[in-house]
Amino acid sequence: MFKFGTILNEHIIRQVGRRFSSGHSKSLPIPPSIDVLEGPEDWAEARRWVSQFKVESIPRTLVQLSFSRSSGPGGQNVNKVNTKATVRCSTDAYWIPLWARAALIKSPQYVSSTKSLLITSTVYRSQSQNVDDCLTKLHALVLSAASSPIKNETSEETKKRVEGHQKAQKERNRKDKVQRSAVKQYRSGKGKGGWD
Template identity: 55%
Template sequence: MILRLVQLFPARLRHAYNGAGTSLPIPPKLAALESTQDNARARQWISQFRATQIPKTASGVVLSFSRSSGPGGQNVNKVNTKATLRCAIAEDWIPLWANAALKRSPHYVASSQSIQIASTVFRSQAQNISDTLFKLHQVIIEAASAGIKNETSEEQKKHVEDLIKVAEARRRMEKTRRKDVKASRKPPRPE
């Protein structure tokens, strides 16, 4: 029976987001990512945050439940399986530099300055809770990664310089050709 359940549900939900012993990494206090050191610190925090799971007991996470809508027979009318999660974006474990991207997110609720995510995908309340926590995790990673500028490698810089040289040579050749065409149209000068 358990093996059958593991096969039915996606891999992302096999590990429940129950928060057992999970502490969220605190991001560096950066309002904006302006320098390469800021980008490096942000990348380090994102890699730590990816390795963790948001527990349902995390500060700022508020879960509410209601009846799901749509088909499902009598079970839909009796059981509160829909999970709705709200999380304020001012929490200390959410990076400051991600606030602008979070405010542009379709999950952002301006009146409460929070992120709201609902899930009715599964028939079980626990699985819908896990789904909302997973989605919140993904939204925060996406928002935090949006402001990071990647470093240009030396190989890529050289490639761009070569392209600029080729474009300049092509431009010069075209100018010379046009000059020769125009010169051939002029009558010869008397000597």
């Protein structure tokens, strides 16, 4: 029995294959087709994708680049050279996980009219360094959006430690209750040495 996600992934793989054969140098890992992370299996798949994506860098071929002159101080270079880099990337790109798109749409870099992420950089005097800076920012943004909904499973050691803390707290609560009860009995004259 075929799942829609399987068919979609096969379609994406064919597109990526075409991209490789058309001269593009490298591609990013394809995320699993999960809309919302809902359980340990989804978290595990998402975690695998994040670990693969973390070590990759976004190739320039997967984004739209544009350049303009930087504003502000910087001498003659600012007025002559288009060093400001702008990177635009669709939130529907095949390499952006479905579960991360809701967070990306809420980010300040999202442009709703084009349904894309827009990142600029004027940090460096070099155009190529500014492009690299934009791609680094985009990578960090996608990584953060993809990682935030992943819940880590609690280890057995942590579970046992929490259980121990809960038992100790119950015992402290019980002792406090016994002590308060004794004080109340004493005050009401029912305890030893009470009022005559």
